[in-house]
Amino acid sequence: MSMLDGHEAERKTREQIEAEAELFGPLTSSVRSLIDATVMTDAAPEHIVRARALVEEAAALLDSRRMSAPFGTKWSADGTRRSWGNAVIGLRNPIAPLLEVAYEDGLASAEADLGAAYEGPPGLVHGGVVALLLDQILGGAADHAGVPGMTGTLTVRYRKGTRLGPVRVTARVDRVEGVKTFAVGRVHTADGLCAEAEGIFVLPREVRDMVAEMGRPQ
Numbered sequence: 001m002s003m004l005d006g007h008e009a010e011r012k013t014r015e016q017i018e019a020e021a022e023l024f025g026p027l028t029s030s031v032r033s034l035i036d037a038t039v040m041t042d043a044a045p046e047h048i049v050r051a052r053a054l055v056e057e058a059a060a061l062l063d064s065r066r067m068s069a070p071f072g073t074k075w076s077a078d079g080t081r082r083s084w085g086n087a088v089i090g091l092r093n094p095i096a097p098l099l100e101v102a103y104e105d106g107l108a109s110a111e112a113d114l115g116a117a118y119e120g121p122p123g124l125v126h127g128g129v130v131a132l133l134l135d136q137i138l139g140g141a142a143d144h145a146g147v148p149g150m151t152g153t154l155t156v157r158y159r160k161g162t163r164l165g166p167v168r169v170t171a172r173v174d175r176v177e178g179v180k181t182f183a184v185g186r187v188h189t190a191d192g193l194c195a196e197a198e199g200i201f202v203l204p205r206e207v208r209d210m211v212a213e214m215g216r217p218q
C-alpha cells in the first residue's frame with residue numbers, strides 16, 4: 001500500500017459535513033461511554049448477558065452496510081480535512097481520546113480525560129497511550145507549521161506516572177533539517193510534568209517525488 005493511498009478528494013458541502021458530524025459524533029460518544037462502562041461495570045451477571053445481546057444487536061445494525069475501506073483522510077474543495085477514523089482525534093473513533101488540538105503562536109495544545117480504558121500500571125495511563133498522544137500532537141504541530149511528515153522516530157522520556165484523568169499535551173516544532181522536522185512535546189497532569197518527547201517527522205520519498213514531479217515544466 002502506498003502512503004498516498006487513503007487520501008481522497010470529496011465534493012461534500014460544509015452543511016453535509018456538519019450533518020454527518022451531528023449524526024456520528026453522538027454515536028461515537030455513546031460507544032466511548034459503553035467502553036468505559038464495559039471496563040468499569042460491576043453489574044449483576046444477568047445484566048451483563050443482556051447488555052452483551054444489546055451490543056451485538058447494535059453492532060449488527062451498524063455492520064449492515066460498511067465503507068469499502070477505512071475512513072482515511074478526505075479533503076474538501078474548501079480545504080477542510082477529515083481524518084474521522086484517526087486513533088487519537090477521529091470523530092468517528094470511540095477508542096480515540098478525541099484530542100481537540102488548538103494551535104496558537106506555534107504551540108499545539110490539547111486536553112483529554114483518560115478513563116479506565118487507558119490504564120496501564122494501576123491507576124496510571126498506559127505508556128503506549130502516552131506515546132500515542134505525543135505522536136499525534138507532535139505530528140500535528142509539524143503539519144500545522146507546514147512541514148509535515150510521517151513519524152520516523154519518536155523518543156519518549158517518562159518522568160513520572162501519568163495519573164488517569166485529565167491530561168494536557170503540548171508540542172511545537174523545534175527545527176527543520178531538510179526533509180526532517182524535529183518536534184518536541186510534553187504531557188502534564190495536576191501532578192506536573194509526566195512525559196517529554198522528541199519526534200522526527202520525515203516527508204516520505206514518494207511525497208517528495210510527487211511534489212518534484214508537479215513542479216517540473218510540462
Ligand SMILES: CCCCCCCCCCCC(=O)SCCNC(=O)CCNC(=O)[C@H](O)C(C)(C)COP(=O)(O)OP(=O)(O)OC[C@H]1O[C@@H](n2cnc3c(N)ncnc32)[C@H](O)[C@@H]1OP(=O)(O)O
Nearest residue numbers: 136139140143148149150151152153178200202203204205
Ligand atoms: C504526507 C504526510 C502527512 C502526514 C501528517 C499527519 C501527521 C499525524 C501524526 C501521525 C503520525 C503517524 O502515526 S505516522 C505512522 C507511523 N510511522 C510510519 O508508519 C512511518 C514508516 N516509515 C516510513 O514510511 C519511512 O521509513 C519514512 C517516511 C520515515 C522515511 O522514508 P524515506 O522518505 O524513504 O526516507 P529516506 O529518503 O531514506 O531518508 C530521508 C531522511 O530522513 C532520515 N530518516 C529516514 N528514516 C528515518 C527514521 N525512521 N527516523 C529518523 N530519520 C529518518 C534519513 O536519514 C534522511 O535524512 P537526511 O539524509 O536527509 O539527513
